[in-house]
Amino acid sequence: MTTPVDPGQVMDVLATVPDPEIPVVSIVDLGIVRGVDAGRGSVLLTPTYTGCPATLAIEMAVRSTLAAHGLGHLAVETVLSPPWTTDWISDAGREKLRAYGIAPPPKGSAATNLRGQPMPTPCPRCGSTRTVEVSRFGSTPCKALWRCEDCLEPFDRFKCH
Amino acid sequence: MSDTTCFDYLLRLGDDSLVLGQRLGEWCGHAPTLEIDLSLANVALDLIGQATYLLGHAGTVEGQGRDADRLAFHRDALDFRNCLLVEQPNGDFAQTIARQFLFSTYQRLLFDGLTRSTDSHLAAIAAKSVKEVAYHADLAAGWVVRLGDGTAESRQRMIDGLEWMVRFVDELFMTDAVETDLVARGIAVDRTALRPAFDAAVTAVLEQATLPPLPAHRPVTGGRRGHHTEHLGHLLAPMQHLQRSYPNATW
Numbered sequence: 350m351t352t353p354v355d356p357g358q359v360m361d362v363l364a365t366v367p368d369p370e371i372p373v374v375s376i377v378d379l380g381i382v383r384g385v386d387a388g389r390g391s392v393l394l395t396p397t398y399t400g401c402p403a404t405l406a407i408e409m410a411v412r413s414t415l416a417a418h419g420l421g422h423l424a425v426e427t428v429l430s431p432p433w434t435t436d437w438i439s440d441a442g443r444e445k446l447r448a449y450g451i452a453p454p455p456k457g458s459a460a461t462n463l464r465g466q467p468m469p470t471p472c473p474r475c476g477s478t479r480t481v482e483v484s485r486f487g488s489t490p491c492k493a494l495w496r497c498e499d500c501l502e503p504f505d506r507f508k509c510h
Numbered sequence: 511m512s513d514t515t516c517f518d519y520l521l522r523l524g525d526d527s528l529v530l531g532q533r534l535g536e537w538c539g540h541a542p543t544l545e546i547d548l549s550l551a552n553v554a555l556d557l558i559g560q561a562t563y564l565l566g567h568a569g570t571v572e573g574q575g576r577d578a579d580r581l582a583f584h585r586d587a588l589d590f591r592n593c594l595l596v597e598q599p600n601g602d603f604a605q606t607i608a609r610q611f612l613f614s615t616y617q618r619l620l621f622d623g624l625t626r627s628t629d630s631h632l633a634a635i636a637a638k639s640v641k642e643v644a645y646h647a648d649l650a651a652g653w654v655v656r657l658g659d660g661t662a663e664s665r666q667r668m669i670d671g672l673e674w675m676v677r678f679v680d681e682l683f684m685t686d687a688v689e690t691d692l693v694a695r696g697i698a699v700d701r702t703a704l705r706p707a708f709d710a711a712v713t714a715v716l717e718q719a720t721l722p723p724l725p726a727h728r729p730v731t732g733g734r735r736g737h738h739t740e741h742l743g744h745l746l747a748p749m750q751h752l753q754r755s756y757p758n759a760t761w
Contacts, residue, residue, distance in 0.1 A: 399559030399639055402553070429563070430634035432641065485645060486549035490556065494545065510641055 354423065356385035359392065360420045369406045370489050373449045375439075376407055380437025383428055391424040395433045398490040398510075415504055437508050447473045452480075452495065452506040472497035515593065515688045516629070517572045519698055521581070522734055524564030525592035528582055529742070530613060531557030532749050533600060542603055547651055553610070556642045563635045583753035587743045595678035597733070597742040601671065604657050604664065608671030611650035615711050616704070618643045621700035632697065651715045658719030665721070673725055676730045680729035683708070713751045 364377040376382055376394075383393040392411060408425055415423055435454035438446075443453035455468045464477045469478040477499035485508075487494040492505040532556035541547035563576035577586075595613055599605045624636035657668040683701045685693070692698035715721060720757055732738065752759060 366617060396559075396638075398556065399635075399642060401559070402555065416579070432629070432634070432638040469610060478597030484545035484549060486545075486552040488548065490552055494548075508645075509517050 351454050354385065356387050356472070359385045359415075359420060361425065362410065362414060362420060362440050363392065366407075366410050366414050369403045369410065370491075371449065372452065374442045374445045378439050378442030378445065379462040380433060380439070380442075381407060385423075386426075387422070390422065391426045393428050397433050401490050413442075416482055433510070435507060438507070446507060450474065450504060451492065452504060454507045456508045470495060470506055472500060472502070475500040480504075481482070488508050513571055515691050517568050517699060518688050519692050520564055520568035520571060520632070521591040522550055522593075523579070524561045524568055524578075525590050526596050526613075526617070527557040527564060528561035529592045529745060530588070530596035530609075531555070531561060532745055533596065533598075534606075534610075537606065540701055541571045546603075550606075553646050553649065555587065556639070556646065560635070560639045560642075561569065563638075564632075567631055567635065576591065579753075583750045584757075587746055590733075590736065590742060590746075592733050592738075592742075593681050594680065594730060594739055595682065596677060596734045597739060597745060598678065599741055601674070603665055604667035605671035605674060607650055607657065608675045610646065611654050611715070612672075612675055612679055612712070613682075614647035614650050616679075616708055618647045619707050619711075620699055620701070623704065624723045627698070628696035654715050654721070655719040658716070658721040667751045668719070668721065671680055672721070673727075677727040677730045679724070681731040681733060684731060684734070685687075746753065 360377060360382065363382050364375050368374050368376055368378050368379055368381070371379075379397065379399060380396055383395045384391055392415070393431065394411065408427075411425055412421075415421055415425075436456060438453065443497040446453040450473050452470050452473045470480050471478050472480050475497060477497055480495050481498060482493060483503065484494040485498050487505055487508075491508055491510075494503060494510050495506045496503045523704060531554045534550050534557065537550040538547065538554070541550055554646060561582070562578045563652075565581045569578060569581055598609055600609075618640060621636040621640040625633055625640060627633040627636065632637040655662040659665070660668075684703045685701050689698050689701065693700045712724065729738075
């Protein structure tokens, strides 16, 4: 006896689960939900970074949200391959990050221009491209610490991966 | 299905990451600046994440019901299979950077090779991790240059750090019957074949840092067989204390 699974409905439910560290974006925006396997009755999640401390919190939030929508019978599986990249972040997710004050990653995980130079990172507050990297490792595994030379504000930048 | 050589190999990989992650965690709140503190803690997190996947996979391959936590917290020092390099004490900041530079340069090459492993789960872990290890190797190389080409004091400390750690480098590239079998099956990477690329990468950074080449030193080995330096027990004691005192405690 199995209940038919509607992947679209499940994705809509998962789109209400916020990322625990950046609550303005959902786990669907970030590309953490890889999909729904209707055949196996599974939700497929992929970690952003191997050491991300939020991985367990995300899995627990997914389980409780599914249960609250009568979808508690679905399994939650972790898939590693292909590995997550910042390209999985949706356009809507990028805009939400920027509005929240986190410079989103440019499209294309290498994030370099045609000459192989790094793309400029606009300041999420004033838009200036006169910005510098302070530290490649920031407050969470997914962010680097940057500073704007014009408005002088420090800001987080989503690491390109 | 139980496969003891594969289990042993995965322990080697997982224990390297676990022990170095625990070591780096000792810097948390003690690093010279806030940015370095965050960087070292982030690298530690990545390594512990790798260890969780690698030891979890080891437990599955072993088939005795042991998960990553069981393997991390309920084994004695003699059962750990990490290399001696990663268990060395942090020393000063330059010594920590020397260890990280040598290990991450090696691990980047190793994981790059493992992305082509015939063990698809191991290949997936490697593909996921190698991108993060590239950050670790760049961070460490940047500091080798900054300290080596810095003040007389920082330069001398960098030289001293590398001179201590160099004796543990040869072990990274040694192979044995366990690995020869796995290399033939396409599961493991032939470590000996990684050495030329490692030497080239290290030499390039040392030259940029205006540092002398790594000095020759008689290699110290034994970690893969469980013959550790005294430092490992002191690292495991606080790490395993809670699970040893209150077995299977959860919260």
